[in-house]
Amino acid sequence: MRVTQGMLTGNMLRNLSASYARLGKYQDQLATGKKINRPSDDPVIAMKGMVYRTNLTEVEQYKRNFSEAYNWIENSDAALDKATQTLQRIRELVVQASNDTYESSQRAAIAQEVQQLTDHLVSIANTKVGDKYIFNGTDTLTKPVDLTQASPVTSNNTSEVKIELSKGIYIPVNVNPTKVFNYDNTAKGKGLFSDLEFLNNDLNDATKSGKDISQYLGYIDQHINNLLNARAELGARLNRIELMEERIDQQEVIANRILSDNEDADIERVITDLKTQESVHRAALGVGARIIQPTLLDFLR
Known part of the structure; x- marks a missing residue:
């Protein structure tokens, strides 16, 4: 040629x-x-990069979800802690009022403090984080406790507020309000706020004796136990969330390394x-x- x-x-x-x-x-x-600047440079690297970036984006979203979960649980635990302290103060007042040497005027004075503490418990039950009530299940825009009405209202929404913290794993972050902040005047010992209402009425009733007042000690102890049980359950969830967060942190490191190995x-x-x-x-x-x-x-x- x-x-x-x-x-x-x-x-x-x-x-x-x-x-x-x-x-x-x-x-x-x-x-x-970067190894490539357009998909046509190496389609295989480009396709793998899309998968790795999707995985990394999911992990980053889960990390943001942990902040929301901590916000709910820590605020709930702080509110229950204050509620427990308030009930313990009410218990001390009941012990004092159970003494038959107390006159009706003294018990009436105790009743006034119990009423103030009850109002404080209502404000705790209506705790808001941002614009959401944290003790009303999934109905976060409605006040869970309102004792000012003729028929007092407390939340009966038992739906769990769940947050996805890992692939397909949803963790409830709220407290069942029917177990801690409830009103049931069908009988004593049924509802927290109804028992406090019964207690306040008996303290203002001059015909009631110390024995009548002392029966509320058992009811209050039960309500305190309910609060402690709710806090224990929250603590268990918090421990699990912390373990999950450590795992997600490791996944983020691995996802970044794999993405770097693929593209950098x-x-x-x-x-x-x-x-x-x-x-x-x-x-x-x-x-x-x-x-x-x-x-x-x-x-x-």
Whole structure:
């Protein structure tokens, strides 16, 4: 086959164009720190990168969900702690009022403090975090306790507020309000606020004796136990959430490492390849200068 000057020139130009393309690729990798800058550079790396980024995005969302879970549980636990302290103070007052040496005026004074403490318990039951009531199940926009009405109202919403903290794992973060802040005046010992109402009425009743008042000690102890049980359950959930958070933190580290291994360029290798390609390109230019057909000026020299 006859090799012409045009063929040599054409091959030289194609090779120079390919050399420029390789130089551009290495320069892009060095400037961006990425192996590819468009999916067409390497479709396999691009597809894997989409999967790894989706995984990393999910992990980052779970980390944000942990903040919301901690917000609910810690505020609930703090509110239950204050409610427990309030009930313990009411119990102390009941012990005092159970003494038959107390006159009706003294018990009436105790009744006033019990009423104030009851109002404080109502405010605790109506605790809000942001614009959400945390003791009303999933109905977070409705006040759970309202004793000002003719028929006092307390929440009976037992639905759990669940937050996804891992793939397919939903953890409840609220407290069942029917177990801690309830009103049931069908009998003593049934509801927290109804028992306090019965107690307040008996304290204001001059015909009641210390024995009548002392019966409330057992009811109050039961309500305190209910609060402690709710706090124990919250504590167990908190421990699990902390363990899950450690796992998610590890998953985030692993996801970032895998994504980096897939997409990030090896800078040392890129610099070496770039310098090698520059040398090859200069050699190609030198050889090409000899291949190009001589002009009339070359013959005149």
